[in-house]
Amino acid sequence: MAINCLRVLSKIPLSTKPKSPKPHLSLPQPLSLCGRRSASLSLGVVAAVEAGISHFSSMSYDKELHAAKKAASLAATLCQKVQKELLKSDIHSKSDKSPVTVADYGSQALVSFVLERELPTESFSLVAEEDSGDLRKDDAQETLQRITALINDTLASDGSYTVSSLTTEDVLRAIDSGKSEGGSSGRHWVLDPIDGTKGFVRGDQYAIALALLDEGKVVLGVLACPNLPLTSIGSDTKHSSHNRVGCLFFSQIGSGTYMQPLDGSPPVKVHVTAIENSEEASFFESFEAAHSKHDLSSAIAKKLGVKAPPVRIDSQAKYGALSRGDGAIYLRFPHKGYREKIWDHAAGCIVVTEAGGVVTDAGGKPLDFSKGKYLDVDTGIIVTNQKLMPALLKAVKESVEEKTSSL
Ligand SMILES: Nc1ncnc2c1ncn2[C@@H]1O[C@H](COP(=O)(O)OS(=O)(=O)O)[C@@H](OP(=O)(O)O)[C@H]1O
Ligand SMILES: [Mg+2]
Ligand SMILES: [Mg+2]
Numbered sequence: 002m003a004i005n006c007l008r009v010l011s012k013i014p015l016s017t018k019p020k021s022p023k024p025h026l027s028l029p030q031p032l033s034l035c036g037r038r039s040a041s042l043s044l045g046v047v048a049a050v051e052a053g054i055s056h057f058s059s060m061s062y063d064k065e066l067h068a069a070k071k072a073a074s075l076a077a078t079l080c081q082k083v084q085k086e087l088l089k090s091d092i093h094s095k096s097d098k099s100p101v102t103v104a105d106y107g108s109q110a111l112v113s114f115v116l117e118r119e120l121p122t123e124s125f126s127l128v129a130e131e132d133s134g135d136l137r138k139d140d141a142q143e144t145l146q147r148i149t150a151l152i153n154d155t156l157a158s159d160g161s162y163t164v165s166s167l168t169t170e171d172v173l174r175a176i177d178s179g180k181s182e183g184g185s186s187g188r189h190w191v192l193d194p195i196d197g198t199k200g201f202v203r204g205d206q207y208a209i210a211l212a213l214l215d216e217g218k219v220v221l222g223v224l225a226c227p228n229l230p231l232t233s234i235g236s237d238t239k240h241s242s243h244n245r246v247g248c249l250f251f252s253q254i255g256s257g258t259y260m261q262p263l264d265g266s267p268p269v270k271v272h273v274t275a276i277e278n279s280e281e282a283s284f285f286e287s288f289e290a291a292h293s294k295h296d297l298s299s300a301i302a303k304k305l306g307v308k309a310p311p312v313r314i315d316s317q318a319k320y321g322a323l324s325r326g327d328g329a330i331y332l333r334f335p336h337k338g339y340r341e342k343i344w345d346h347a348a349g350c351i352v353v354t355e356a357g358g359v360v361t362d363a364g365g366k367p368l369d370f371s372k373g374k375y376l377d378v379d380t381g382i383i384v385t386n387q388k389l390m391p392a393l394l395k396a397v398k399e400s401v402e403e404k405t406s407s408l
């Protein structure tokens with residue numbers, strides 16, 4: 002029944018909200034209306050106060066954040082189950098030769114399903130990485146059935162939704178509701194169902210990355226990182242095999258960034274590192290050398306006097322780790338010809354900026370998520386705290402110029 006209700010994608014602009022929401026008073030608890038009412042207030046004052054509150058809550062994204070956390074957490078459960086017992090037949094290759102697994106598809110369908118269930122009154126637009134094209138082919142029917150069973154099992158063990166089982170057709174439709182193009186008007190969800198699929202297949206780091214754009218601006222972001230230790234992974238920290246893993250980072254515009262264990266324990270507010278001396282900094286970069294020029298990063302690090310070796314991990318887990326101060330810098334310089342996609346950065350970007358960090362391209366410009374599914378960046382993406390950014394930009398500029406002139 003439920004799945005038949007999956008709504009057809011709407012391109013109608015959704016937002017009637019002002020463009021710049023004011024900071025919230027608190028998170029993660031939703032604002033309590035009851036606490037604001039007073040018997041001594043006149044009816045007129047009550048009306049004014051309630052108007053103010055409703056104006057305030059119309060500026061907030063609490064409902065959407067709640068839905069996004071729920072969706073990403075359930076998707077994480079599905080991914081963990083698959084990663085634990087990954088079969089060769091679970092891994093496929095897309096037309097661009099990049100890997101995709103049953104968990105990428107399952108995560109995308111599940112997130113789409115949960116968002117529509119949790120926010121039934123909002124029109125739904127989703128820009129997501131995967132599509133159902135390959136799953137509709139005759140030789141993919143077993144894979145599609147496996148994905149459908151994974152989703153149904155995950156929903157059944159969670160028990161939040163009273164749904165009859167999803168059919169394979171429901172799953173295909175849920176995956177394809179991620180076909181929106183995004184853009185500068187209205188609201189669009191942005192999803193990377195598994196960011197770092199190569200890391201996922203290797204048994205390493207990956208993230209479920211979900212963000213909401215409103216009028217082209219990222220207004221909330223959730224990063225579920227099932228394999229990220231709850232304690233620091235910085236270059237100076239000793240890794241212990243006893244470290245508990247599984248982090249959920251979440252941010253809402255103007256409200257800071259929080260991290261909570263994926264097991265549901267309470268959240269804590271996180272901040273980027275406060276270090277000001279670049280020699281004390283450590284930096285993150287892609288695990289895969291094909292995704293980022295490691296030689297350029299090491300030239301920049303050398304210029305900054307960075308002593309620590311790079312911390313190489315997959316996915317937007319790098320943004321999450323940076324938001325809690327595990328390292329000070331994230332450097333990403335894709336090879337020539339690669340175009341960055343919004344789902345690879347939207348959630349990570351707000352998680353870091355709300356934790357006090359700065360995310361720009363190599364020329365110092367903020368990332369513009371309003372141009373559809375691609376991000377047009379100058380040379381690469383750099384991330385650090387406000388104090389270190391001027392020195393980092395200078396080192397990046399000089400190193401890029403030196404590399405270009407040596408060619
Ligand atoms: N050639 C190239 N250059 C740059 N980036 C690329 C390239 N190819 C892929 N990708 C994207 O990289 C995403 C994985 O993120 P990372 O690069 O941070 O992870 S990794 O450390 O390299 O595994 C990865 O995201 P997923 O596809 O979601 O895994 C890709 O979107
Ligand atoms: Mg990705
Ligand atoms: Mg992905």
Ligand SMILES: [Mg+2]
Nearest residue numbers: 099100130198
């Ligand atoms: Mg991919």
